[in-house]
Amino acid sequence: MNDLTRQNKIRNFVQMNQRPYTTTLTISLLVSNSIKTIRNCMESLQPLLYQVPSELIVVDTVGPENSDGSLAIAEKYADKVVHFKWCDDFAAARNAGLKEAHGKWFMFIDDDEWFDDVSELVEFFNNENEQNKYFSLAYNFHNYYDSTGTNFKLTKSNRCSRLWNYSHFSGKVHEFLDPTYSPTKYVTSFVHHYGYAKEVGKNKFKRNDKLLKSIVSKSHQDMHSWAQLIAGYDRDTSKNREKITYFAELALRNFQKINNPKENEQTFAAAILGYWLQSASLDKNWHQVINLAKNYLKIMFLRNYDLCMIDYFVFNALIQLNSKDNLKTIFNEYLMNFNMLKDNEENLLQQYTPFLSYTVSYTKLANMTSTVLSHLIEVKDWNECSNLINQLPLSSNLDNFSQVLLTICQISFKNNNPTILADVWRKINDKESNCLKLGEIFNSYKLSLTLEDETKFMELLTRTNINHPYFKLQQAELYNENTNEREQLTERLANNKIICSSPYEELFILLVTCKKDPSSVVLSLDFNELNSLVNYINTFFLKRIKSIPNFVNKMEKCYPQCPQRDLLCMNLRQTYLFSNQILLTDIYREIDNYVCDSLNFAHKIYNVENFQLNLNNLLPANFKFAYYLHSALSSKKMQNEVNYLKNLNLALKAYPKGNLLIKKLIFNFDNKLKKVKHNQQEFNQLAAQIKIKIRALIAADQKQVALPLLKSLVEIVPNDSEATDLLHQITK
Template identity: 25%
Template sequence: MSENKLLLTISFLVSNRIDTIGRLMESLRPLAEGIPSEIIAVDTGSYDGSIEVVEKYADKIVKFDWCGDFSAARNAGLECAEGEWFMYIDDDEYFEDVSGILDFFKSGTYKKYGMAAYEIHNYLGADMAEYSVSFRDGLFRIDNSVKFSGIVHEKVINTKGEKFTLPSFAHHFGYAYKSDEERKAHYTRNITLLKKAVEISPKDVRLMSHLIQEYRANNELEECRKAGEYVLNNLPVKENVNAYGWIVYTMALSAYLSKKDGALKEAGGLLDKYGDIPSIYKAAANFILLKASCENNSAETECAYCRKTIDCIKEFEADEKAGLEYKYMEINGSWVYGRLSVLCEIGVKACCKTGDFLLLGDVLEIAYSPKNLNREDFIDFMKSFLKNNAKYRNVIISKTAALRYDDDLEVLVCRALEKEEFGPALVQPFYDKAAVISVKKNMYNSALLKLAGRNRLNQEVILQEGTREGWDIWIVSSFKELTENELLGLKEGLAGTQYTKNALKKEGFEVTLERYIFIRAMFGTDRECAEMLEEYCACGLHYFRNYYHPNLFAEEDWVNLPSECRFLLWIEKAVEARRGGDTKECINILRKAVNIYPEMGKAVSCYLEDIQNEMNRPQTAADEFNKLGEKVKAEAEKFIAAGQKQAALSILEQLEKLIPGDGGVLRLKEKAEKL
């Protein structure tokens, strides 16, 4: 704790969570050390060793005799607080990163606000695979009127000022039960406390909504229904629209979960009777009914609920205020957008069964919306669906092509990936649109580049719209993910263009690819690496000699040329020395090359290893034949450099008869034919 005036008090209740308390304390350490603060732990009677862990970190430990009232325990910590602000958390939680909270205070942003909220990931298992997202108003400015209220599911009341949303989030394991008995015990405890609270405040809609939720979570579905009907028919629930919407949604969910005869009809009747709830809750309830209708195998009913759900989502999206209002609720935009893929998978199948292709267009549009948090799942579904349902392929592709979002890179990539199984011709238009956005907005999407490489897509649009510098950045940023085959596919896509506006520009793009194809080859054998280095050298120097004035190549050590070009010139001399049998000179030249362009140190090491392997290998007639072949190739390269096309082709055609399929000969022929 700092000796300066305290800015923040951090408080939490200590129960028996020895499994998470250490992670909580370590996650708070940067806050405690970064700003003037104190840590207050309220011990509610723990006995599993948690308090011994806390003692190493806490500034104050408050002993509290547990009385079944969470607010009373929270207020015990609040009463001891000396900070200007108060932050509360639980001992079954810990922060992923508190830098956002630190910045909130260090930057002075806190001075403009009265409270701040952070996100919570509520895990359903210790593996952290499945979770829901909620928000907590976990930080607030302290004054005499602020306190906690509610014996369970407590909340802060009487706060003043605007709310700030922090970028930090906490992991919460309170719902990650180790057994069904532990789960039931948790909900039974909450139900007991809530029933006690309701006896004291029978008209408190918020308490009743929590009780209804606990009944549902504990699978006490009949009690959930009775409590819900009581609230909706007897309390002024509409004054609290969030509680009203939540209760109707929970009752619809309970009716569905009951699996009794007429459950779907009962749940639908609830929505008809209490349909004036906020659109976000109507969307959630209709989504539940959509899933229920799937179990009845009724495509018409599925389409009906799919339409209702989409309409409710659009209504919610049209109201910007609603988005902000429900951001901190359990049913919020993230809840809905996290389920869009499931909604749309059901919708696509139902629309195709019923022939409702008008609805299909709306389903696809919302599926490809940037707000869909699981678009990749939908893409995987569509690939499989189109593959197994060829009769719907044309209508789906035509509906997809008509969608908006043509200026959204992620959407275009998704749509291109979806078409991949049906050949490059279908992928190319989406790739071209996405590639234009990539090069114009400097948005270097590695999935798009990998897609182009896998499908050998034509790179005409890249040559027209892009620059070599941008191409370099795109390749570099995606290099770790690009396979050698994908790099070769990009090279093929460049070679297949009809681009004639600027031949030198095209060569520059090819040089970049050759460089990284070569770098990828370094993960192969030393021989493969050596061959690729020589190919990269030949390709690169052809480009540089066309790009720069010949006089620069006549200067001593080529001092005014870029380092990559000088490196390749030395490599060219090293290759000549090697082919001429002067290994010692070759090695000396390679050392010079590395000093000029250290980035290629590993490449040169591979080349040296290949030389060493060659020296250690017993000489055979085949080796002598290969050496002779290399000398002939060197002569052909000289003819090419001098522009003597026919002379080069003549000796290469003869050599090809002796060593058919040799990659070096084929590449030299290609270069000669371009003269």
């Protein structure tokens, strides 16, 4: 269907079924007793009420005499207040507000909910051409588990629709507006909802549980109420899981008695089955999971979304049972249904339900993919690996597939097949941001390899024949140092306005090795990008530790001094000095340079006063370490052993990561002390022997022979009182 035909169909349907209206938007608000949140709710609606032709209808469900003050606050904003006598029926309360609505569009909200930002909604309701494309509007909900505001479940909700002549609410609990047609406009605006946070949700759960049990006891085939009843139970306890199992079995028994069940009844039945499978999984009844899915899928006509949910639980059961033969079949079903949903956002919004929505996500697909790929690698089925990779929706959500992409790198490398990498690149290269992310992943895999394999992987990347700067960078690295090819390609990349942000960090290394000033590719980096460059270069040189001094020396010659250079030098020298591969003689050659780099950089970003007298506690630990190390080295030069050891210990206390370096320095100092002590002991023994010989000469009246020997001894050991007394005795 082309866009024009679609628009004509929408227009004709609206003309026949749209309820008459006098304003663009009706917002209907149920007010109970939520004094803590009502002001947030009202304030969040103000931009809509002021900037969109609209009306606010407040439905009072407690009565003025029982209100905690929420009603009085809401009345100040309302265009109309409807007093509804509460009868344990949320749909009836909603219908009371719906009856008074005059809007083209109808939005409903509670007094414990509020929007974070309504700018997208304002834009939509002020754009008639955009409105004419849709029948409903969906946005996100943050359903908080507690009052901290950090732990929440993200759900999509279709809580806004055009008003039709036959619009009405159904469901005494967890009511819904019926009908809600697609096409649906999806916006990223979201609502904060604390209604079921632990601190306030217990009473609501008890109320809903009682109401829902009453409903299903009378309406055995009300699948919506059965699903809501079961979804309300916490699955963390075995007692609750027993209840879920009991109610799910009872509900699905009643489902089987429905003649020609409607689509929504099928959907709710699938959710009930999903909760049963979840409980069986938590109880580790893996065979039951597989049998339940097998038996009930025969009697249900399910949508892609529901099939994904059920396949997710079956897949995990097969893993636990180590049943790898059927694993690929279930995964392929999940992937096929997932792709059908993600290829059509409208279809996804239409099928979405908040029930077990975590089972249908890119994260779960990525985890399942990693499992299947690991099995295929194990059996070396490279063709099937390649087929699977080609079906993945990588371009839609690359971040969730990082681990999968690392596995794909492994497959391509082990199979020596650049086509796999080329196919992945072409799948995602519609966005440059995806290309950069994939380059990061290639780099991450490359850094995990040995030096020999790292070179082979770069060769593999260049064999993809992809004309992109990232692949040109790999080509430049493969050229030998000091060759014209390497220098020319490196210069072209640098002149191509590429900076050393991810994944181009190695351009910096190439420029330095070619003795070119890297300032132009570093200067525009922000703080996070600079830190990322530093971390990458450190990781790069972990396999090349002994080449760090040479690289840093080159950097200092071609890169004018600046804070960025000091930071890079400081971190590289620290990596070198902290390594267990470096000998003490190498440490003494670089340690002064490391201290100098660190203090130069620190003095440029911190006040000098922070380094005077007592170090400021706000100074980062690595700068304190460098300061104490500087003091220790100065003490050593002045032969102040006490201060030397004291400052080394202070350095270690300030920065425990320097443990290996400090231990080496202290060990060397101890060894020297022991050597000096040992030499002194040997010398004392020799002096004692000489004194015995001198006494013998004196006793033999050979004082003139003993005198030069004794004078030499006194010069060597001036503090030896015995030798001094003997000298006085002879000279008399």
